[in-house]
Amino acid sequence: MAAERAETESTASRPAVAPGSLARFCDVIDRLNEWMGLFWGSTIILVTLAVLYEVVARTVFNLPTLWGNEITIYLSAMAYLVAGGYALLHRRHVRIDIFYQMLSPRTQARLDAFTFLFFLAYMLTLVWIGGGSAWNAFQIGETTSTPWNPVIWPVKLSIPVAGLLLLLQGIANLIRDMGWAPAASVGVL
Helix, strand or coil, X not given: CHHHHHHHHHHHHCXXXXXXXXXXXXXXXXXXXXXXXXXXXXXXXXHHHHHHHHHHXXXXXXXXXXXXXXXXXXXXXXXXHHCHHHHHHCCCCCCCCCCHHHXXXXXXXXXXXXXXXXXXXXXXXXXXXXXXXXXXXXHHCCECCCXXXXXXXXXXXXXXXXXXXXXXXXXXXXXXXXXXXXXXXXXXX
């Protein structure tokens, strides 16, 4: 009887998921967002080249492009959206720390857990509504109705992808902030 009670107590005190599993999950999410941030950040080079090409074509040769303005806007928007998980990984989103810093670590953790509920609702809405909009744009072959007239679904698809990457990074950060997994190592990749 005592052995059964001891086994029940030790089983009840164990976490449902092994801490090593949580750490590995967080590490995978960190690496994914690190890679996405670096990849999409590098597309700004393409944006710069497109702007440069447009300026030279327009001013020197008097041959403006049909695509220059749109490609600049769409690549920049996609980079901005999809790299949001990278910013969250590196804790670079705007946060008002004046009062937060005055709280005890325990109160900070409670506040983080409470505010995560709002973050979760927002990210799930972003994924659901953005995904529906992207799927609809893909199905109907929606275009921009401009002289260049590219399809718009890749840009719209970046919205739910961004929401999913932010959500996963938010979960990984919460797991670490709550002490359920060790803090991320300095070198993510």
